[in-house]
Amino acid sequence: MTIQELKSASETLREASEGVSDEEVKAGIAEQADQMASLAEADRGPDHGRLARHEIKLSNLADAADQATADAINAALEDIRAYRSTIEGV
């Protein structure tokens, strides 16, 4: 079953990556888009630890990006956090 929040994050990141001129940032965002797409379709959803790794990576990319791209990354982060709120944890 597709995890809609992660699918949405992936789509947002994919679109954001297309407008980025910095090749390193562009590749980083595209890589995160690919990974979110994969996690969205995995047999078992990712846990807090894995998603926290992605959040930090995306935050670092947002810091290196222009404002519009950072806004898109932050929107994707909101989707990821919405999904995290549904995962059990201590």
Place this chain on the structure above:
Amino acid sequence: MSDTEYANDVLVSADWVENNLDEFQSDDPGLRLVEVDVDTEMYDEAHAPGAIGFNWETQLCDQTTRDILDKGDFEDLLGSHGISPDSTVVLYGDNSNWFAAYTYWQFKYWGHEDVKLLNGGRDYWMDNDYPTTDEAPSFSAVDYSARGPFDGIRAYREDVKKAIERGIPLVDVRSPEEYSGEILAPPGLQETAQRGGHIPGAQNISWADTVQPDGRFKSAEDLRGLYESNGVGNDQEVIAYCRIGERSSIAWFALSELLGYDDVTNYDGSWTEWGNLVAEPIETGSGD
């Protein structure tokens, strides 16, 4: 056995574990593999062959005293699962090894000599199609007598108070949003505090910056660069903390075990203690 670039032989690769699966499945207590999870359904579905499953919440914490296990409970847990004081124990688990690292730290607190982490944890094992089973192993019980406690790796709130006064580096490994006080805990996580923010003077160096995208630790050179660029060197004490002491165990492991820093402690009370204390200061904001 492990990557020799690090200061200590405490990190093993998935390949090494795979090559030793027969020994991990043997009743001989020489080698033991332990998966430490919060969500133990994952262990029930699939785990590395021979891996014992520990539930961090119910088996590695004292729920009554809200503490790590006492000595007797620690001895009973290990002995009843066929782990002897001479066993080489390899730990791995869910959540990017957070709770496996916490367990490693607890093993060291109670003085277990030879304990290691599987680099990358459960995610790396599963993502790379290493062998799995749904069968839980059963090993003959053995006697276990712990040498500890070794309190030198644990910080208490009094140590934190002194650290604030003396300017000892405090490393807050939580997310920037937790550190600033914007949120009390990551979404979905239950244990929290009355106040948001961080311990005065603490620096925010995320645990996640210690690992590569696949969850394996960064090189020693990169780890050293990460900490030294933030003024955290091996010339003074360092205290790591997070929310409940699990993510800070990753940072403690990186600093103390991988880089070989001499005096690193894990404040396992962390923000759920400090953020709830009466009459103790906090700071808010990004710290920039």
